Amino acid sequence: MYENNRILTGGWTRGQIRAVLLAAILVMSLVALAVPAAATGEDESATEHTSTADIGPTPAVSAVERGGADAALRSGGLFFQGQTVVLEVPESVTEQRDFQLRRYDRPGDRTASFVREFNVDGQDRYEISTNRLRGDYAVTLGNDQTQVVEFDSDGVATGVVDQADARPFEVAEQSLRVSWGQDRITTGDDDVDLNIRSNRARYNLNVSADGLDFDDLVNVFRHGGASDNPEPHADRNPFAVDGSVYDAYEDEDVLVVRGLRDGSLTADFTQIDAGDYPFRFEVTDTGVSSGAPASEETDPSPAFFDASDIEPMSATVAPGETVSVSATVTNTGETEGTQTVSLRIDDSPVANSTVGLEAGMSTTVDFEVDAPEEPGQYVHSITTDNATVAGSLTVEAPAETPTETPTETPTETPTETPTEETPETPTETPTEDQHGFGAVVAIVAALSAALLLARRQQS
Template sequence: MTNDNNTRKKANAVFFSAIMVLSMVAIGFAAMPAAAAGNDHGDFTYDPSNPWQGEDVTTEDLGSTDGQQFQLRRVTGTDDGQVSSSAFIEDVSAGTDGEVTIDTEDLDAGDYFISGGDSSNIVLNRTPMQGDTFEIRIQDLDADFDDDEVADAGGDSTTDLEIDSNRGTYTLNVSADGDLDDEELFGIFAPDEDYDDASTDDNRTAVGDTPNELFGPFDAFLYETDEEDADEKIGLYQINDREEEVDFDGIDDGDYEFLFEVDDTAAEDTAEITVRDVADAELEFVDSTVSTAQGGVTSVTIAANDAADEGTLVIGEEDDFGYQLNVTIDDFNDDDEITVYFNTYTAGTSSSGEVEAHGDVIWVDEDDLDEDAGISVDEEVTDDLEFILSTGDYDMSVLAEIGDFEETVENPDDVGSLLIEDRETNELNVWTASDDTVDDIDDVEDVLAGAGAGNITERDLVAQDDWAIHQLDATGLEGMFQYIETNDGVELTDLIDSQAGQSLFEEKNSDRAARIRLRETRDSAGPNTARRVVDLTTNDVEVITTPGEDGVFVAINTDDWNDENTAFTSGSNPEALDDEEDYEFNMNFRVEDEWLLEWDSEDDDDLDDLFEEIDSTYDVEERTGEFAEDPYNVTATEDVELTAMTNIAPGSEVNMRVRSSGDTRPSFIMTESDLEVTQNEDVTGTFDFSDTNTGDTFDLSVRSGGFPEQPEADGNVVDAVEEETETPEETETPEETEEPETEEPETEEPETEEPETEEPETEEPTDDDTPGFGAVVALVALIAAALLATRRRP
């Protein structure tokens, strides 16, 4: 029994020893492959290492065998830079080159790696370092048209296309679901380029290749004809974020959906737009007839329909009118219109060398220029007129085509009429305004608006330091003054100063175009005394005109007349005005221009005989003012209005001050600032006297109006009841109403005696028995005295 036990124990020991040896051998075999593959992740790389979703990723230097299976796994956790957990995505296998290629189109953003393999070749573990993985990035793409709808022709056929992405550069394929072929797509994205140039064999490009030439603002190119859908798509090569214009001119009307696809990623976007059909391109005159006086400037406005974005304008016609101007309209404003100004004074003179590049004959309105409207003058067919453009009715023609002016005259879209009428020289009117008002004047419309608002007043009086605005009520002068204003080499004073000697056109014979003379009158200067003549070269002079508007205003600032002797010419009395004296001046305007006056040396003896003259005389007075009342009695209430009268220009701003005087306690001071003088030649301030007391006195003054002597007045705060002292005037009405009652009794004899007995009673207030008091008043006084005596007793 004992031997059996020993034998069993020995057998068990041998058995367990054998099991242990076999287990160690098995463990060794199992551990050997893992130990060998532990560092293999660092022996190869992924290309690209951070691909955009949709790009293929390929291993480099993996060194596997064809068909060897691996797992594509997504990192779900890391620990100290090493992958600690991951998720299975799909099986992948090595190709014939021993490398694994991974399609990322369906992969989400994140880090990925491959693992697995077999012991016969390569085995990759599931815990690589994070640097041995590759990252999938998602490309965003947005493509949007600026407008939902465009026209199939004309200025409205264009819109902007904006393309944005979080990727730096990329190539796009553009298609429209087969509704547009590659030529139409090319015309949209490269409207100014030639499709035939882009479609040559040298310029068509295979997918993935670099194009030889790019076209348009989106770097467009065409694919080789054997590429899939090459006739229904175009490429935009390596573009970045941009917003550029596309043009649907010539595209059939309808709804289109454009597909924008990045060529190497899954990014794509769509953009929808509607193309509408429009009528044939056409232009028309907004006003079929425009007119101006000979020598004036007229405005011509032309409108384009949706299909038109350019055209031609012809003014006159050489054979019928002896004058013709050919103009190309390059573009219209945002409202598909353009306004041009035509100067009948300079028309037909472009060959003289005095008018540069026709810009003084015709030009575009400034507001339209700001909206990119523009013209170019092809030719002034008649450019050497001997006289100013004649009066008459001239044809104007427009056509929505460029280049053929003969066609514009013979087959225009629309015909208008330019009526040039006889000039008139009527009168000279004088207005006045403050410095602040004149600062806001840019054109004739501003003057008229100021007159409507009451800030510019027509009158025969101008206060010293204010502006005198002289209205030249004469037509046909705008062209001359417009030419002066737009030519830096021609000074206004050279043409209008009394000492001037420069003519508008060198080949003309007159000394000057016009004369303006502002001179003191003989009555003002006195006998045997030189009269003051305003020097237009040293004073602030503004000539106010508006193209297309009749009327010229010459504004002169009198601010320097009373403090500088340079205000007047040296040939006259140069002494400055005394700011406390009044003067009288005469403004004289005379047209002397032979061009305007149509002087013919063969038919007219002297040019002087044709001169046209207008003038006006007005006073230049001391700046004065006075209060409507002195003393000014007010009550202790709110909103008390105090008014002063003044001769300074309406719109002038002054301050009015109220300050307590005498023994008034508590003292007070109130100021109303920036009060405007009205066209009624007064200014009113509103003050709060509610905190004052009856009997208070104050001083009232107008300040900061440039007065040599400050307008002042005394003031008193009186009892509000004092205002009712005028009520006796109202009591006269009842007395008058009683008169008919006294007449009625006269018709009835029995009752006539009663009113007669009342007559002595009505006379009692005028009774002289008690001077200054009536009987009742005397009685009341006695009672009051008795009460006072009683009150004073101890």
């Protein structure tokens, strides 16, 4: 209760109370403003650092760390058998953690047979070994082979596309042939050509030779007449020098020649003692190797069976149907050779043929086999010890529509016509005549009986 604008318990007016409250609020506001100002003065740099971190841009996903891998997976890329290829699938692209590696049918723009299933690790990574791969491949989401994961050049997944829009990556078998440019080499030769041929654009070679240590190899490929060797990367020395700088394995007497491509290098033998030195050249990541002995005479290159022109390149057949497959096999080596040529379906051999060819000769190898019983997409290939040529095979189940038509027509026609129409005419007509005739007879009999009774009464 209030009385004459005063509080009964204390005697203060409302105006006095409001003035006290406003003063208290003003003092508290000044204290609150003074506290953050003092903190800012004590650690100004810390405040600026925190603010910058809060408003800065979100860092982009970094390229996959290759670690021990030889290359990062790239959609549409070309890799070589023997390489280890690493990929990364962030959860921002898909929450799926299990995937499948499948063959890819380029003519049909679709994924094909199953190769292997894998899961990414805790860092969203997986390393694909290509030792047994050869052909076109794609990574799919689990069992859904219609959804293909796409990868950028850094090996990191960028999205998921339909199988028809996928860019498969290819795994090929690398070839390598190394030979000296002259039959006889002496300790006075300082510019001997070393001819190198491969189906790969650029690669590194591990070079070793029985009887030569690391220093000898440096003298052969980096000193004297060999010092002007071409540099594939322009401003980058393509040879291993000083051990750790360019990945030279000095302790193992191996010299790493970097960035090679088709062409020739020059070797200087002026600082090497006379003798026979079997050189070995091995591609660093694929393990493909070639020998090149340095002695008074150079042996001709061994037989090399190349495969090409597979027929059919693409075919569609019924389960179990006989399929004829052929390919051209050519011996591109310098000596006669004999090899086993195989027809494979999804890397499983189904037929073999022994082929002997002289140097430079070709032949056509033919096979006839039964198609798989299970419908689906397959890859058929003809392989030699050195090369493979492949095509796509589609097995389709026969259509089921022809079996349904003949069962419906003959069963309906004969049952309807004779049962409904035939018995109606003869059964109904005679029963009506008999009932009418009986009624007339009954009436006549009744009248006769009545007349007879009337006469008897009159008499």
